[in-house]
Each structure stands twice: as structure tokens, then as C-alpha cells.
Amino acid sequence: MSSYFGLFQFGLLASFGFAALTALVSLAVYPLVRQRLIVLAPAQRSNILLVWLLAPAFIGLLFTLLCFMPSFFSLLGVVQDHCNVHDDHLHFCLIHPPLPVDNMISWALIIILGGVVVIFAGIYTLDLVRAYHFHKSLMMTSRYHDEHDIHVVECSRLLAISVGVYRMRVFISKRLMQILTSKQLDVVLAHEQAHSRRKDVLRHLVGRTLSFAHIPCLRRHLLADMDLACEQACDEVAANRIDDRLYVADTIVFIERLFSKQQLPFTALSITGSNINQRVESLLLEPAAYVPAYRAYVLIGAILLIASFASVDGLHHQTESIFGLLTR
Amino acid sequence: MLPVKRQNLGELEMAVLEHLWVTKFGDAKGVHNSVGTQRGISLNTIQSTLERLFKKQLLRREKVSHSYLYSPSVQREELITQLIDDVVKSLSGGKSDYMLSAFVDFAARADESSLDRLEQLIAQRRADNCPDEKG
Numbered sequence: 001m002s003s004y005f006g007l008f009q010f011g012l013l014a015s016f017g018f019a020a021l022t023a024l025v026s027l028a029v030y031p032l033v034r035q036r037l038i039v040l041a042p043a044q045r046s047n048i049l050l051v052w053l054l055a056p057a058f059i060g061l062l063f064t065l066l067c068f069m070p071s072f073f074s075l076l077g078v079v080q081d082h083c084n085v086h087d088d089h090l091h092f093c094l095i096h097p098p099l100p101v102d103n104m105i106s107w108a109l110i111i112i113l114g115g116v117v118v119i120f121a122g123i124y125t126l127d128l129v130r131a132y133h134f135h136k137s138l139m140m141t142s143r144y145h146d147e148h149d150i151h152v153v154e155c156s157r158l159l160a161i162s163v164g165v166y167r168m169r170v171f172i173s174k175r176l177m178q179i180l181t182s183k184q185l186d187v188v189l190a191h192e193q194a195h196s197r198r199k200d201v202l203r204h205l206v207g208r209t210l211s212f213a214h215i216p217c218l219r220r221h222l223l224a225d226m227d228l229a230c231e232q233a234c235d236e237v238a239a240n241r242i243d244d245r246l247y248v249a250d251t252i253v254f255i256e257r258l259f260s261k262q263q264l265p266f267t268a269l270s271i272t273g274s275n276i277n278q279r280v281e282s283l284l285l286e287p288a289a290y291v292p293a294y295r296a297y298v299l300i301g302a303i304l305l306i307a308s309f310a311s312v313d314g315l316h317h318q319t320e321s322i323f324g325l326l327t328r
Numbered sequence: 329m330l331p332v333k334r335q336n337l338g339e340l341e342m343a344v345l346e347h348l349w350v351t352k353f354g355d356a357k358g359v360h361n362s363v364g365t366q367r368g369i370s371l372n373t374i375q376s377t378l379e380r381l382f383k384k385q386l387l388r389r390e391k392v393s394h395s396y397l398y399s400p401s402v403q404r405e406e407l408i409t410q411l412i413d414d415v416v417k418s419l420s421g422g423k424s425d426y427m428l429s430a431f432v433d434f435a436a437r438a439d440e441s442s443l444d445r446l447e448q449l450i451a452q453r454r455a456d457n458c459p460d461e462k463g
Contacts, residue, residue: 131428133336134415140342141408155408160431168429188431195429204429230429246454253446256432260440276438280446284453 006100009110010092011064014319016113019060019213026055027215034225041290042232042282043198049226050203056213062308067092067319069312090324092316098323120212124205128165135163138171148189152177158262160188160255165205168196179258187238187251194237200230228275232282239283249283252276340369340377345386345400345407353399355392 030052037045071093074081081095090098142151150170153159159173170192177185195201207226211219235252239245256276308315337345343363348354351362360374378398381387386407389396402410415428438446 134411134428136339137337137411140337140339141404141411153408153412154405155412156405157409157412159412161428162430163428191431192429200429246450246457249446249450252432253443253450256438257443259432260438260443276432277442277446280450284449 004097006098007094009100009106010090010098010323011068012113013106013109014067014092014323015060015064016213017060017322018063019056022056022059023214023218026052027218030218030222037225039288041288042229042236044290044293046198046203046226046229046233049222049229050207053207053211053214053219053222053226057210060213063315066308066312067316068094069309070316071095090320092320092323116212120209124209131163131165135169138163139169142171148185150189150192158255158258160192162192162195162201164196165202166199168199168201170196176255176258180255183242183247184251184254187242187248188255190238190241191234191248194234195230198230198233200234203230224275228278231275231279235279235283236287239287245283245287249280252280252283340367340373341381343367344374344377344381345404348387348398348400349404353397355395355397357395359398 037048040048070079070082071091073079075094092098138151138153141155142153144150145152150172153171153173155173156175157173158176158179159171160176162168162170170189172185172188176188180188204223204227208223211222214222235248239248242248253276340363344359347359347363351358354362356371356375356378359378360369360371363369364371364374378387378389378396382389382398386400386402387398388401389398391397
């Protein structure tokens with residue numbers, strides 16, 4: 001077996017190890033940070049939550065790459081190869097790749113991790129195929145309304161949705177259009193068009209797919225919080241467009257009442273529950289100001305980058321030592 | 329309700345259904361003349377499309393002389409309603425994700441008392457904003 005397989009084996013295990021550590025820290029810290037996040041403007045909150053969702057996978061990958069940095073610099077001839085100095089343990093090195101570990105535990109770990117990735121990829125591929133068919137069926141059964149740039153679905157159900165991953169289209173049922181006043185329809189359109197501009201479905205897809213390393217209970221909370229932030233961000237856009245926050249709140253309650261009266265041929269219960277209360281209550285308050293924090297983000301990013309490069313050697317040796325202990 | 333779970337429909341299947349919704353009934357040759365010829369599709373393709381729609385229980389058929397006469401067993405609106413219901417049903421189980429966003433949550437309902445409370449809160453805020461209207 002190629003010795004580069006050993007490198008892949010350790011790289012994969014190291015990535016998941018770092019990701020798992022980040023997920024645990026995240027689980028401990030999020031309840032404390034959540035209280036501060038709630039007061040931020042929804043658009044800003046949704047961005048931060050997306051980054052939070054991606055953090056374990058991103059940090060896992062980043063730290064693993066950093067572990068390889070000393071040997072990468074040696075490969076480029078920037079620094080001297082140090083492997084000969086430490087020949088008593090396993091090397092996380094591109095020049096002297098470690099031999100693959102051929103024991104039951106490491107194989108079991110790799111099979112489990114590989115299985116998780118395959119299952120996630122399979123589920124999302126299936127979801128994408130279903131979404132594509134649903135989108136196609138809706139397109140075929142609806143008529144384009146060029147005045148509002150929407151697709152009107154001739155259906156006895158009440159319906160107001162945006163479908164599509166990158167290019168979203170708004171579908172509204174004819175029955176809902178007949179019931180809503182022109183101003184209420186403006187609220188719905190402004191809200192749905194905001195989803196389309198913000199690429200919220202893509203945001204949800206990326207967040208859901210790449211958050212696999214989070215602890216499941218925290219992942220559910222983060223996704224629910226991000227979805228709520230996206231809805232509130234679109235409510236804010238509608239409120240600005242109509243220039244009446246209370247009217248938007250009224251419209252949400254009005255449409256929720258209509259949906260409650262709609263007879264569905266089965267019990268409709270969602271695991272996340274309805275977020276109407278939070279959305280309406282947020283519209284009753286003054287809008288939270290969007291505080292541009294680009295300088296803070298750049299500063300934090302720069303500090304993290306410098307700290308990461310400064311700790312490259314330590315990270316590299318500690319990881320080697322841990323793997324050395326595990327494979328002894 | 330449709331007798332079976334609606335399956336994904338192709339563009340040609342939908343075009344055939346659209347044609348039969350207008351004409352009410354038709355045989356393979358008639359459908360081919362209206363739908364197939366302009367698309368450069370053979371009579372065999374139209375026949376197999378009609379057969380598929382029959383198997384999906386979206387068409388009825390009866391034998392007249394040597395050919396089948398097809399008619400829709402569901403109306404347009406009924407089919408679309410079933411499509412939407414399928415999606416809501418999947419979402420309500422929390423098992424799937426259709427890459428969509430809805431103005432109000434598709435599959436979760438707020439209870440009446442919550443909605444009453446929210447309406448009261450909105451009315452209260454409106455009254456606070458316009459104290460003149462109170463008196």
C-alpha cells in the first residue's frame with residue numbers, strides 16, 4: 001500500500017479530530033453567545049450563524065493543513081527538514097509520509113467516518129433531485145405573471161413559496177392571490193424576493209451540508225436560529241419596502257390564520273415548530289441597526305491567522321505525539 | 329385525492345395531460361397529431377407516454393374498435409394540489425428538504441391562542457403609535 005495512503009489516513013483522522021474539538025467548544029460556548037446574537041440585526045445574525053455552522057469542518061481542514069506546513073516549507077526549501085532530529089515517532093510529513101496503520105480500530109474509524117460522509121452526500125443528492133423535480137413540476141403547472149415577476153399556480157391550496165437553489169422563483173397560488181389585498185401581496189412579494197436576493201435556500205443548503213461535524217442537538221438549534229434570522233431579515237426588507245412594520249406583522253398573522261384554516265389531508269407537524277411568534281414580536285420592536293463590523297472581522301481574521309502560523313510547529317508536534325500514542 | 333401517490337411527471341407527460349384536459353378524451357393518433365407531430369415525436373412514443381400515464385392512474389381508457397380512447401382521471405387543479413400535498417407531507421415528517429422557503433412555515437402551525445395574542449400585541453402597538461385614535 002502506498003505510504004501516501006498513511007498520510008491520507010492521518011490527515012482524515014486529524015481533520016475529524018480538530019472538527020470534533022471545535023464542535024465541543026462550540027457546544028459549550030453557543031448558549032452564552034446566543035443571547036448577544038439575538039440583539040443583532042437579522043441579516044448580520046444569519047451571516048454569523050452560517051459561519052458558525054461551517055466552523056468545525058473549516059477549522060478541521062485548516063488545522064490539518066497547518067499540521068503539514070513545516071514539511072511543506074521544507075519541501076519548498078524554506079526551512080531545513082527536521083524529521084531526522086525526531087526519528088522516534090510518527091511523521092506528519094509530506095517528505096517522509098507515515099506508513100498506514102493497519103489495525104482494526106483505525107480501519108473501523110475510517111469506515112465509520114467514510115460512511116457518515118457517504119450517507120450525508122446521498123441524502124443531499126436525493127434532496128437535490130427531489131427539489132429539481134418539484135421545481136420542474138411547479139414550472140410546468142404554473143403560469144408566469146410578468147407584472148409581479150411571479151409564477152401563479154392554479155391550485156386550491158394556499159401557497160407562497162420560493163423554490164430553486166441559486167436562481168429562485170416565486171410561486172403563489174391563484175387562491176391566495178384572490179384573497180390577499182394588493183398591499184398584502186406586496187408584503188409577500190417583497191419577502192419572497194428578499195429570499196431570492198439573499199440566496200437563502202443556497203445558504204440553508206450549504207449550512208446544512210457542511211455542518212455535519214457539529215454535535216446533532218447544537219446543529220439543529222443553529223439551523224433553526226439561522227432559518228429564523230433569514231425569515232426576519234426578509235421581514236425587515238418587506239417592512240422597509242412597505243414602510244409599515246405593523247402592516248407586515250399583521251399580514252404574517254393574517255396568512256398564518258388562513259393556513260390554519262386550510263384543511264390538509266394529514267396532520268402537519270414540524271420538528272422545528274412555527275416561528276411566527278418570534279417574527280411578529282421582532283417586528284413590534286424598533287429595528288436593530290446593522291453595525292458594519294468588517295474592520296472587526298478583518299482584525300479577528302488577521303489575529304487568528306498570525307496565531308495559527310505562530311503555533312504551526314507546536315500544532316504539528318502535538319498532533320504527531322498524539323498519533324504516536326494512539327498507534328503505539 | 330388521487331388513488332396513488334403522484335409521481336414525477338415529465339414534460340411530454342404533462343403536455344399530453346394538458347391536451348386531454350382541453351379535449352376531454354382522445355386516442356393515440358389524435359394526441360400524436362396535436363402533441364407529437366410538432367415536437368417530432370413518433371406515434372410509438374406517444375403510445376408509451378399514454379400507457380405510463382394510465383399506469384400512474386392519471387388517465388382512464390376504454391377500448392373502442394381496435395384502439396384505446398383515453399380520458400383524464402384527474403383534473404389539472406387536483407393534480408397540482410396533490411403535488412403540493414406530497415411536499416407538505418414530506419416536510420411535515422422533517423425527513424426531507426425541498427430547497428424552498430415559504431412565507432409562513434409550510435408544515436408548522438401556530439395555535440389560535442398564540443395568533444390572538446399576537447393580534448392583540450399588534451393592536452396595542454398601533455394604539456401606542458397613534459394615541460389620538462384611541463380616544
